[in-house]
Amino acid sequence: MKKILILNGSPRINGNTYSLIEKFTEGAESKGHKVIRFDLHFMNINGCKGCLGGGKDPESPCTQKDDMLKIYPHYKEADILVLASPMYYWAFSAQLKTAIDRIFAVTEIDPDYKTPYKECFMLMAAEGDDKDNFEPVIHYYKSLLNYLGWKDLGYLFAGGVMRVGDIKGKEVLSKAFDIGSSIL
Template identity: 60%
Template sequence: MSKKILILNGSPRAKGNTKALIEAFEKGAAGHHVERFDLQAMNIHGCLGCCGGGKDPASPCVQKDDMEKIYPAYREADVVVLASPMYYWNITGQLKCAFDRLFAVAELDPNYANPKKDCVLLMAAEGEDEDNFAPVRALYEGLTSHMGWRDLGAVYAGGNFEAGAIHGHPEQLRQAESLGKSI
């Protein structure tokens, strides 16, 4: 069955390693409806913490910026793909900003319930040992568990610093493609 896949791309590099992982994933996921947002090119502000959202399902946040484009896709999505380079053992600020703004959607529910989604993580990083990825594994596991989302898989693509370095690791791109195929 065809699924709706929302990709939130937190990489600021248009031709970077994260983008290559995304393209491989998209290749594998051919046949599904995929919508990708390149957050770096969008006007998305950080959450104000005002807790004043959740009044209008079509436009749940008090801030009217490019999140307005993401909310409808988020509402419809079966699968949310979080794609990001590792920045200081975390996701990038671009992705964190957008993710925090999803709280306005939870505010639509009297119990702040998040919509149930399946989830994927695609991450490029310079470091490649297990220790390097431990903080992000914990972040991703904690996030999916607390959101009540089902983890469909993650690609932790280490050993990539320069943009395009990932093409020297075809097995990482194959892993992203297989994950896309498995949806």
């Protein structure tokens, strides 16, 4: 059984990213994995202040006391982190990027800035659907994981989806289920 933490960067609760998350979760839970999801848009999470003053209290590692405090305990114990987001201007949504910046406070707990080891997967919905459209995000995702030293479990893109519901009936949803259920 793996502990899976999903950070959902989409503000549309029944949107395309959410549909990917739903199917991925069904797949993962069907194999007994434990999944917890945070819908970041509906939480009070401030941008990193860059104070470099975090990590002093491992129970509450950031100097900012907001809803990241709800996420930190799950982040610390998660085996797998799923970064889920709509593509916004060839990047993660601000909601997801803001939360990613704030996990640096956990890294600060370690005197050598060692980030806790995770496996990582990316789910993303986007209007564009060609390879070039996803290139900047793949580059960022791979650079991030390379720096953090995390294992890359891969990514799944749902391209060609703009409005809520566009993803309904698409094959990518069964892929999301299959990926969730293939987690070892």
